[in-house]
Amino acid sequence: MDILFTFNIEEHQKAALVQNFPACTFYFKRTASCEEANIADVIVTYGGNINRELLARAEQLKWIMVASAGIDKMPLEALEERNILVTNVRGIHKTPMAESVLGHILGLKRSIPEIYAIQETKEWKGDFHSTELRDSTAIILGPGAIGGEIGRLLQAFGVYTVGCNRSGRKADYMDETITFEQLKGKLPQADFVISVLPSTPETKGLLTAEHFKVMKESAIFLNFGRGDVLNEEVLIEALKEKEILHAVLDVFQTEPLPENSEFWTLSNCTVSPHVSGKSGKYIERALDIFQENLEKYLNKEKDYRNVVNLKQGY
Amino acid sequence: MDILFTFNIEEHQKAALVQNFPACTFYFKRTASCEEANIADVIVTYGGNINRELLARAEQLKWIMVASAGIDKMPLEALEERNILVTNVRGIHKTPMAESVLGHILGLKRSIPEIYAIQETKEWKGDFHSTELRDSTAIILGPGAIGGEIGRLLQAFGVYTVGCNRSGRKADYMDETITFEQLKGKLPQADFVISVLPSTPETKGLLTAEHFKVMKESAIFLNFGRGDVLNEEVLIEALKEKEILHAVLDVFQTEPLPENSEFWTLSNCTVSPHVSGKSGKYIERALDIFQENLEKYLNKEKDYRNVVNLKQGY
Incomplete structure (x- = not known):
């Protein structure tokens, strides 16, 4: 052979x-x-x-x-x-990806980007608005192997996990599961919305402007699945309008992300060059x-x- | 009253x-x-x-x-x-502090500082040497309430936890506990050395140049306890000589950290202005x-x- x-x-x-x-x-x-x-x-x-x-x-x-x-x-x-x-x-990919997702989330909650920034200026400044993961709620779009590992770790931090898939069937490490149709009704409760969905006919363009409008202003959106789960213009608009607090993107419609993409320069967006699965x-x-x-x-x-x-x- | x-x-x-x-x-x-x-x-x-x-x-x-x-x-x-x-x-303090410790560790393992840095230059670059927490070993100096919470979370990530206290008595969420005297013998196995020790006569100056010399070159040292657990000159020397990979310091001998401290400018040191307990x-x-x-x-x-x-x- x-x-x-x-x-x-x-x-x-x-x-x-x-x-x-x-x-x-x-x-x-x-x-x-x-x-x-x-x-x-x-x-x-x-x-x-x-x-x-x-x-x-x-x-x-x-x-x-x-x-x-x-x-x-x-x-x-x-x-x-x-x-x-x-x-x-x-x-x-589940171990490195889940570790990356948790690293980004914890960093944002615990003011780590601000800590890095003040070091540049040698400024001893502590008036960051650090918050906690504990007692928050996460929606995981695609609660499969990777999503389940993210859910398992979030639960260890005291986060309530909501899995979201096509059928709403139960999934490991999810306190609750909902269908794609039920997503919009649940989004107002979410502190984190994390997509690890693959690209399929059902997931393409799943997230629309309406979805971002109902999210909390303090919500953090992470896309570690595939870039075509949304139209990027929709997310850019939501970030500019501060409809959500921050986005962390590991995947994009076009990779490498073109230099003229607004994602690069939006202060409430982290561009991760599709590296979350690496180890x-x-x-x-x-x-x-x-x-x-x-x-x-x-x-x-x-x-x-x-x-x-x-x-x-x- | x-x-x-x-x-x-x-x-x-x-x-x-x-x-x-x-x-x-x-x-x-x-x-x-x-x-x-x-x-x-x-x-x-x-x-x-x-x-x-x-x-x-x-x-x-x-x-x-x-x-x-x-x-x-x-x-x-x-x-x-x-x-x-x-x-x-x-x-x-245990919840915010443990979340901060995990945030810093995950950030360093998953190349998050590098991700932030390339965004400044709009450079799509993925050749970071990201590694994983899973299957690593952490020594926690001071496995009390805060140290135990750090241990609990590290265990969820598949990290082997070694608590280190005066007596070597068992502690929650530690796979093993050792005494201060046994520390030096154990350090060569540690990927993370995390101090949350209070300042007491027994802990002052506990960590010496000898301790840093036996640590792995890939080790990350975190001090979230009190600054006087070591003489800062010792740590500055260890960082300059690359005896360890990185230090994350939330506490210092003098706070605010003086502007002329070398910690501010060492590329393998993160200065956190005593904010890890905040939320x-x-x-x-x-x-x-x-x-x-x-x-x-x-x-x-x-x-x-x-x-x-x-x-x-x-």
Whole structure:
């Protein structure tokens, strides 16, 4: 079986794969634009290089392992037609992402940006309006693996958690769950509105101007899911009108965020360059999932971890 | 009974006290330099105005309620001689302080200062070396009410917690506790060293150059207790020599921190102007404790909350 890696991993990780799977031939190439793609049974990728042109060449391809959670840029229909198995690393982002979300929230509540700012001027000044997380309320849009981890940590801080998903079905670490339709009615109670939604037909443009208008003026909005959950003009307007206190954005409609975007300069907006999922443990965890699935593949077992439903897109 | 408040509280809080305790006369003065100090049975204070001159005048004084945790500036011996009851608000700082500690730690691990910095330049740059809290180790110097709350939250993030106190006695939310003598042997394992120690004869100068030399180069040191747990020159040297990665300091030997202190300009040091205990809920919580104790005082009960041991100094 031929396995093509299109991103770099460390030498000791390559050696471990070769040793653990003697029946497989590994090609460590850092690109999909290579001859080996034409014969590969498996492609291990960050996802960005999977397109129709590649699929046409990759005649032997049976399984794509995507070392990322979002697959919205991939040609899902073509993959479905070819009956190609797609697995991802859903869940491995949950630790760094939840830590980043909590770090941003705690920073804003505990006046840490102001603390950094006064250090520049050597000004011993303590009249910040620091507040607490405890006894506040958070709505988590997309209470899956990542949203659940955020909910678990928020609960440890004494925050009441409201999960919001399509069906309103119960979710781990949510004190309550509501449907997308019930969101607007709940928003006036939220101190934090946190989206970790993937990009799907149902989530595109989910948040509208009306949603921001009913939020508290003290509310903090965080988008760590996908940029197209809203029209960015809507959020820029809400921030300019101070309809909410602050936004922290890790994702955008266009990435890199264009230099002329107003998000860069709004004083009540934090631009995070899509880094919240990063940590030194990423590839290690992705390879753990890959090896688990590869073993199942070779044993012709079927219960793969993190199979992507190509119809739903996640 | 005459009760003098030497700091400001809100009108509705004054009204509630007057209504709840008709047997008492309240003087809301915002200072101890007043005639009423001479007749007061109880002084409610932040502590800074309690000195020998005041004690000499305050002949009726039986109880000092300090709305702060540290009493190290007060004339403890004189208070003991006079057999004056001293109570404080130990524990009410725990929520805002623990949230501040976690905010600073998460910020540093998740590259939040770098994120703020690139926004100034509109540079979409993601090559930060973000790491995770999960699976790290923290030593908490002073695992009492505040240290325990920090420990509880760190454990929620998957951090192994080591409490360090004089006796090594077990403490809540600590996976392990060690004595001050065992500290140096344990420091090489710590990713975070967090002091919330009060200033007492045993804690003054507890941390020496030797301690910083054995810490990891990636270690983060946080002092949210009292500045005199170390000689500041020792820490400045350790930071200059990059013996540790970063320090976050909320307390200093001299406060306000003098403008010529090198802490202000060291790039691996965060100066927090003694604000970590602040939150809008502070006075509300202090008054809850005061009213509980006042009721006991009037009923001649003895089990006051948060009595200060004047010999130990906390």
